[in-house]
Amino acid sequence: MSRIEKLIAKLPENCDGAIIFSMTNRGYLTEFMSSDGTLLVFRDGAVFITDSRYIEIARKTVKGADVVLQDKLAEQVAEICRDHGAKELMVEQELTLAQFRMFRDGLAGVTLLDGPELSDTIRELRAIKEPKEIELICGAQEITDKAFLEILNFIRPGVTEKQVAAELEYCMRKLGADGLAFGSIVASGENGSMPHAVPGDRKIRKGDLVTMDFGAKLGGYCSDMTRTVAVGKIKEEQLKIYNTVLEAHLSAMAAAKPGCSGKALDAIAREVIDAAGYAGCFGHSLGHSLGLDIHETPMCTPARDYTLPAGTVMTIEPGIYVEGKWGVRIENMILITEDGYRNLTGSERALITLD
Ligand SMILES: [Mn+2]
Structure with missing residues (x-):
């Protein structure tokens, strides 16, 4: 049909x-x-x-x-x-x-x-992806994962957010992307507290957390990933935030299965963040579906209760944002399968520290 x-x-x-x-x-x-x-x-x-x-x-x-x-x-x-x-x-x-x-x-x-x-x-x-659509999303994510590995060699003190964004985007094109899924976000230091910060001229410094939210497009299909990396030695509170976001991310993902509620997954992540003392620092929704568009339905959001059917691709992207100080977000894509979920993102989630 x-x-x-x-x-x-x-x-x-x-x-x-x-x-x-x-x-x-x-x-x-x-x-x-x-x-x-x-x-x-x-x-x-x-x-x-x-x-x-x-x-x-x-x-x-x-x-x-x-x-x-x-x-x-x-x-x-x-x-x-x-x-x-x-x-x-x-x-x-x-x-x-x-x-x-x-x-x-x-x-x-x-x-x-x-x-x-x-x-x-x-x-x-x-919302329910055909096998060939999933293949393209995975292909786009493979490019995104490879570009992330390459950008780790480029990020160092003195490099600007715009330069990191440009290099990331060039990497994705070189690796076979047809284009970008959306304008890349690179937010360093205090800019990290703005979830959708636009890359600017701020130079990366030692002690920064750098958040990168980006994705390749392949055959019309988007991928979407966020990683926050540390440059040099970071403070204990930055590490606590990172580990809290990671725990929220892993806990919400572990509960994903066909027929589950997106609102319930959001609540699992939010509870971890609130319990760590960061209530009110996670302003956006936990995740969204994607495909030809970077934001599709269903969603994992407190605002509306969506049921997640098997065959749906979702992002899981909790974050903590502390105004004027820093921010962390960790985002993977998952496929809801008949018996649970499949993680579609290959990149490391444990904190990466660059010198
Ligand atoms: Mn996203």
């Missing part, structure tokens, strides 16, 4: 089909990534419209849909809808207001159903 057929099987009865316009949903369903394209899914088949930049490769690559060259998009979509007798079409929450209006105003005789159902349904399909 193609991914588009899986979607058709899940369409509610009150609609004739769906317009899929957002890049990663479109890329997921057709197995063809492009910056331009419109996928129309009907009960009797699907049509993928794209422009001349992509038409040649799309004809060879797109799965489960007829490929046609884009003309005047709204008129073309209206005509194809008439051919398929489609009057009620679902649209995604991911559309911008301008895109929504373009379809709404351009499709006379078609009603757009703008509830969350279509996006939710595609999200659920995307």
Whole structure:
């Protein structure tokens, strides 16, 4: 069954089909990534419209849909809808207001159903990874692990965060990455207290903890890893924070299994951190799913209770952040399996000290 057929099987009865316009949903369903394209899914088949930049490769690559060259998009979509007798079409929450209006105003005789159902349904399909998707995520992570080993030889006092980020990214490209999963985070010393710090001109000093959150992209799929390393001798409190985060990370991961609650895993990590005296120093969620996008659902978060099904890839990334002083985060990816979980990240988790 193609991914588009899986979607058709899940369409509610009150609609004739769906317009899929957002890049990663479109890329997921057709197995063809492009910056331009419109996928129309009907009960009797699907049509993928794209422009001349992509038409040649799309004809060879797109799965489960007829490929046609884009003309005047709204008129073309209206005509194809008439051919398929489609009057009620679902649209995604991911559309911008301008895109929504373009379809709404351009499709006379078609009603757009703008509830969350279509996006939710595609999200659920995307949450359970196929073997070939897991292979790409693991391939991306292998590159990420190798780049981490290489960067350990580069980090030393006097090197800036920006230089570390640039070297990391160059390593990943050299090792075969198609690109970056997201803009790398390199946060040293007091910058480490900001979970999503942007690499700056601060020079690494002896006694710093350096947090690196980065990932390669391979075949459209993201990897995501965070490691905090020590440069020179660190203080006892920094070591205590590191060991607490590591314990939180390992405890939450050990409880992962199919059908478990993401909120419960988050609570396990949070309890370890709170008990060590760092309540309030772990502001973000424990983890998220990922795939074509760096952040997907389900999540491990106190804000909402998600169930984690087998086949889902999750990050486990607790952290402790002490404002103005330092921070630590340790992040691996796991695959929820039929009987527990599989760790997908190869890099060492014990504290690495660089001289
Ligand atoms: Mn992450």
